Amino acid sequence: MSAPHTGQFCALLLRRQLLLAMRRPIEMGNPLLFFTMVIVLFPLGLGPAPDKLAIFAPGVLWITALLSNLLTSDAVFRSDFDDGSLEQLVLAPQPLFLSALAYILAHWLTTGLLLALVSPIFALMLNLPVSALGTLIVSLLLGTAVLSLLGGIGAALTVGLKRGGVLISLLILPLYLPVLIFGTAAVQAAVTGAPSGPYLAILGAMLSLAIALAPLAIAAGLRISIDA
Amino acid sequence: MSSSAAGAPLLAAQSLSLVRGGRELFCELSVEVYGGQLWQIEGSNGAGKTSLMRILCGLSRYGFEGEVLRSVTPLYLGHQPAVKALLSPRENLQWHVSGEGLYSNEQIDTALARVGLCGYEDVPSHTLSAGQHRRVNLARLFLSEARLWLLDEPFTAIDKQGVDETQALLASHVDGGGAVVMTSHQPLQVTCSVHTLNLVHGVVS
Numbered sequence: 001m002s003a004p005h006t007g008q009f010c011a012l013l014l015r016r017q018l019l020l021a022m023r024r025p026i027e028m029g030n031p032l033l034f035f036t037m038v039i040v041l042f043p044l045g046l047g048p049a050p051d052k053l054a055i056f057a058p059g060v061l062w063i064t065a066l067l068s069n070l071l072t073s074d075a076v077f078r079s080d081f082d083d084g085s086l087e088q089l090v091l092a093p094q095p096l097f098l099s100a101l102a103y104i105l106a107h108w109l110t111t112g113l114l115l116a117l118v119s120p121i122f123a124l125m126l127n128l129p130v131s132a133l134g135t136l137i138v139s140l141l142l143g144t145a146v147l148s149l150l151g152g153i154g155a156a157l158t159v160g161l162k163r164g165g166v167l168i169s170l171l172i173l174p175l176y177l178p179v180l181i182f183g184t185a186a187v188q189a190a191v192t193g194a195p196s197g198p199y200l201a202i203l204g205a206m207l208s209l210a211i212a213l214a215p216l217a218i219a220a221g222l223r224i225s226i227d228a
Numbered sequence: 229m230s231s232s233a234a235g236a237p238l239l240a241a242q243s244l245s246l247v248r249g250g251r252e253l254f255c256e257l258s259v260e261v262y263g264g265q266l267w268q269i270e271g272s273n274g275a276g277k278t279s280l281m282r283i284l285c286g287l288s289r290y291g292f293e294g295e296v297l298r299s300v301t302p303l304y305l306g307h308q309p310a311v312k313a314l315l316s317p318r319e320n321l322q323w324h325v326s327g328e329g330l331y332s333n334e335q336i337d338t339a340l341a342r343v344g345l346c347g348y349e350d351v352p353s354h355t356l357s358a359g360q361h362r363r364v365n366l367a368r369l370f371l372s373e374a375r376l377w378l379l380d381e382p383f384t385a386i387d388k389q390g391v392d393e394t395q396a397l398l399a400s401h402v403d404g405g406g407a408v409v410m411t412s413h414q415p416l417q418v419t420c421s422v423h424t425l426n427l428v429h430g431v432v433s
Contacts, residue, residue, distance in 0.1 A: 003301075003327055003328055003329055004327060004329065004330050008330070009327045012323050012330075013323075013325065015323065016315075016319075016323040016325075019315070019319070020312065020314055020315070023314040023315075024314060079312075080325070082308075083308055083309070083310055083311065083312065083313075084306055084307070084308020084309060084310040085308075085310045085312065085325045086325075087287055087304070087306050087308070087310070088304075088310050088324065088325045088326040089325040089326070089327075090287065091285060091286060091287065091302075091304055091326065092325060092326050092327035092328075093301050093327055093328075094327045099325075099327075223289070226287055227287065227288055227289055227290060227291070
């Protein structure tokens with residue numbers, strides 16, 4: 001019996017993480033519920049005037065998406081650390097940064113992807129023009145993937161700490177800011193009728209960079225956390 | 229067939245020294261583990277057994293002096309059973325994060341039956357007891373083809389019969405040319421010879 005090669009192993013990890021997420025639907029639903037609650041609260045706080053809401057809609061949607069991502073990023077490696085699986089993963093003969101990428105992909109599929117897919121409903125609640133919905137979805141798809149990768153770095157570094165929640169926010173919020181700025185700008189541009197392509201391209205570039213570098217940082221973070 | 233000193237050592241630790249919390253746990257510790265050897269690391273609580281195991285398997289990479297050479301990929305079983313409560317024992321072994329091998333259903337069923345979990349293959353692991361979790365973890369020993377086993381307290385929460393069976397498994401692994409390094413407080417009752425490394429006295433016998 002030879003060890004599964006790297007691609008097989010990553011597919012296996014992805015399937016395992018997705019199944020674990022499916023078996024705990026409440027945890028998968030939590031970020032969506034958070035997203036819903038905050039979006040529903042905004043019209044109550046800002047006043048229900050449709051034109052006023054439309055101005056704030058891109059920012060509100062993006063900030064809420066970012067916060068709901070921050071809420072879940074702490075949990076990526078937590079349970080595996082607690083039950084000892086992470087030690088085994090670190091010792092696995094396959095490269096750790098690719099395994100980490102599989103974990104992040106599973107995290108994104110169960111948070112960012114779902115959020116991007118349901119976002120049009122909430123965008124309409126906030127009176128975002130229908131013409132901007134496409135840009136909103138694409139910007140969230142690209143942006144939340146970057147957020148998941150960055151969040152993974154924080155999660156890997158703080159997984160050994162009992163209460164890493166606050167620390168992880170401090171660590172990775174600064175890295176989240178460029179994503180928020182360009183994500184909001186893309187939707188804003190689509191609302192005003194300006195081309196949103198350049199902003200999306202920048203988000204895409206951020207994603208490429210994050211895919212290339214974040215897994216290495218995550219792998220190093222995990223090794224440090226396991227060692228400590 | 230303890231053709232012990234044949235070939236290169238599977239695991240060689242050279243002059244390991246570790247200081248934790250201002251206390252020297254071990255100093256200039258050197259040990260070579262060959263195929264066909266069973267090593268038991270002894271020492272009281274806090275003597276540094278687990279720290280040594282983590283250094284030997286490669287989880288600890290900093291904070292100690294010395295060098296560890298591994299010529300094969302070891303199988304390491306730590307304190308935590310690495311069993312996911314939401315997965316069944318079968319799924320736990322099938323999709324294990326250690327990336328050791330892809331096992332067929334028959335292989336997994338056989339391994340689970342060997343550790344006394346026949347009939348529990350497909351129940352969620354959170355319905356199993358702590359000892360049964362450890363047994364799921366021990367089933368990896370039946371599946372693994374690793375030559376070197378590093379076992380940290382493998383008998384914790386295992387009942388008496390399970391301990392006997394595991395010891396028999398260790399002996400047969402060693403007879404087959406494999407090597408085992410383990411920590412345990414219990415004296416081993418195995419058919420093969422046991423090399424002892426005592427961390428308190430620093431004696432290798």
